Amino acid sequence: MPNSRLSRRAILALVALPWPALASGLQDAIRDAVGEGEFTESGITLTLPATAENGGQVPLTVQVESPQTGALHVTAIHIFATRNPTPGVASFRLTPLVARAEVQTRIRLAEHQQVIAIAVMSDGTRRRTVAEARVSTGGCLS
Amino acid sequence: MSAPLATPRLRVPRTARRGEAFEIRCLMTHPMETGLRPDAPPRDMLNRLLVRVEGEVALDAALRNGTAANPYHVFFLRLERSSEIEFIWSDEGGRSVRATARVTIA
Numbered sequence: 492m493p494n495s496r497l498s499r500r501a502i503l504a505l506v507a508l509p510w511p512a513l514a515s516g517l518q519d520a521i522r523d524a525v526g527e528g529e530f531t532e533s534g535i536t537l538t539l540p541a542t543a544e545n546g547g548q549v550p551l552t553v554q555v556e557s558p559q560t561g562a563l564h565v566t567a568i569h570i571f572a573t574r575n576p577t578p579g580v581a582s583f584r585l586t587p588l589v590a591r592a593e594v595q596t597r598i599r600l601a602e603h604q605q606v607i608a609i610a611v612m613s614d615g616t617r618r619r620t621v622a623e624a625r626v627s628t629g630g631c632l633s
Numbered sequence: 634m635s636a637p638l639a640t641p642r643l644r645v646p647r648t649a650r651r652g653e654a655f656e657i658r659c660l661m662t663h664p665m666e667t668g669l670r671p672d673a674p675p676r677d678m679l680n681r682l683l684v685r686v687e688g689e690v691a692l693d694a695a696l697r698n699g700t701a702a703n704p705y706h707v708f709f710l711r712l713e714r715s716s717e718i719e720f721i722w723s724d725e726g727g728r729s730v731r732a733t734a735r736v737t738i739a
Contacts, residue, residue: 580699590654
């Protein structure tokens with residue numbers, strides 16, 4: 492059936508697409524931080540304002556679902572900006588002394604873009620999420 | 634670059650309950666100049682915030698270009714006993730500034 496062949500091809504195309512279609516500099520930065528491997532897309536929340544007036548001071552919160560015990564805790568949270576001149580924002584190493592797997596900070600965004608947060612757990616699993624923010628005034632080059 | 638690093642501002646509770654999360658806020662006055670802007674002054678960046686509890690690392694942050702000027706961080710700790718919490722910011726030139734806060738477990 493032509494229909495089913497079309498849909499199969501569409502599915503193959505979707506699977507082949509990287510998540511999201513990342514620039515090579517960004518892919519390199521992520522690989523440098525966490526290496527190669529699979530991500531789950533749940534258990535992590537990234538909160539950004541829908542629109543940031545000042546791209547130089549954009550509030551950001553990352554929360555990870557984690558008991559923060561010696562047996563299972565977040566060991567690292569990495570933040571990347573997809574369309575800044577350089578993608579690196581910050582990397583946080585956490586220990587079980589951190590009671591909640593949560594960090595809040597303020598970041599720079601050059602323009603309307605997606606921000607990626609990655610959490611690495613003590614059992615080696617990795618989680619990833621993305622959020623989008625509009626920026627009224629760019630915060631990197633002004 | 635030559636001026637000394639600013640004094641960090643901390644908001645840490647004086648007391649906390651054993652094993653319960655409490656919030657820490659810290660603000661460090663610093664331009665976080667990436668050197669990428671047109672006509673920018675030379676690069677001047679803090680690249681690390683280290684938080685230790687009685688000498689044991691709790692949080693170790695690597696700060697990169699996307700961290701805003703005057704780096705501000707909020708996080709949550711928990712303690713089993715009264716402890717001194719130490720905060721150290723370091724810049725790419727090797728300078729650092731240290732601040733401490735004592736939390737008593739009630």
